[in-house]
Amino acid sequence: MTKVLIATDKPFAPVAVNGIREIVEAQGYELVLLEKYTSQDELIAAVADVDAMIIRSDKATKEVIEAAKNLKVIVRAGAGYDNIDLAACTAHNVVAMNTPGQNSNAVAELAFGMMVYMARNFFNGKSGSELKGKKIGIHAYGNVGQNVGRIARGFGMEVYAFDPFMTDEQIKNAGATPLHSAEEMYKMCQYISLHIPATEQTKKSINYDLLKDMPKGAVLVNTARKEVIDEEGLAKLMEERADFHYITDIAPDCDCFSKFEGRFFATPKKMGAQTEEANVNAGLAAAHQIVNFIEKGDEKFRVNK
Ligand code: 3PG
Incomplete structure (x- = not known):
């Protein structure tokens, strides 16, 4: 079964997580959640068997990408993708995307x-x-x-x-x-x-x-x-x-x-994109992009060309 991970140190609003879950489960995929994790090791362990993942400012380093043996697509629910090692994605045949404009x-x-x-x-x-x-x-x-x-x-x-x-x-x-x-x-x-x-x-x-x-x-x-x-x-x-x-x-x-x-x-913690509306917009866009990529090979919003 296709497994989709949401890995967010700074969690989405619950309404966004529910919306992502609906999209993912409607395809018969499984959704797993890693929120407020405290070390990169937790992230590295969580990616081991996932096919797709949604992140925010979470650090998708070379180690994370290498540990994600089944990963095909990673979507940054947001604009800036400086937190993703794009070269590692390309080397491991992983498509990296963002969701421009959503937040x-x-x-x-x-x-x-x-x-x-x-x-x-x-x-x-x-x-x-x-x-x-x-x-x-x-x-x-x-x-x-x-x-x-x-x-x-x-x-x-x-x-x-x-x-x-x-x-x-x-x-x-x-x-x-x-x-x-x-x-x-x-x-x-x-x-x-x-x-x-x-x-x-x-x-x-x-x-x-x-x-x-x-x-x-x-x-x-x-x-x-x-x-x-x-x-x-x-x-x-x-x-x-x-x-x-x-x-x-x-x-x-x-x-x-x-x-x-x-x-x-x-601000005590980066707050710009932290609204329910932005979480829903970016989170659901990320889920749709994953489904469109897995089902139809749609690479719109790919950033590691
Ligand atoms: C972005 O690049 O989309 C913003 O900086 C938001 O980042 P965040 O998802 O970590 O709040």
């Missing part, structure tokens, strides 16, 4: 939750500021970025975007003013919202030199990945500029930020 509204809403929280001084009663009329620069204008743009327009912000993989026309049609370099955008916009993936090219690319010319009252919003930030460079800048703010959904590795009281905020 993007949730992530965009959290970005605004954090922006308002910071602009209103963590609701401490002191007079704060408004988002209306402020310039926001969206770094990468894909699914999440475009949702950020839509919500920003609702707030009455001026919306700019830089995305080297899109034409000016595409960016304009998606409701933002296109800019042609990150440098230009960071110089112009008080708010910058990051939506770039963590790749060899982007790691530590959000650095001191790029950030230093942001306007007064600068706010860097990170709902992307901690790896894209040059944390030492950012901390140095925050030492030098008492008007610079950093809000992030991914706690930094460096413990050098907590001293910036009132200018730094990190």
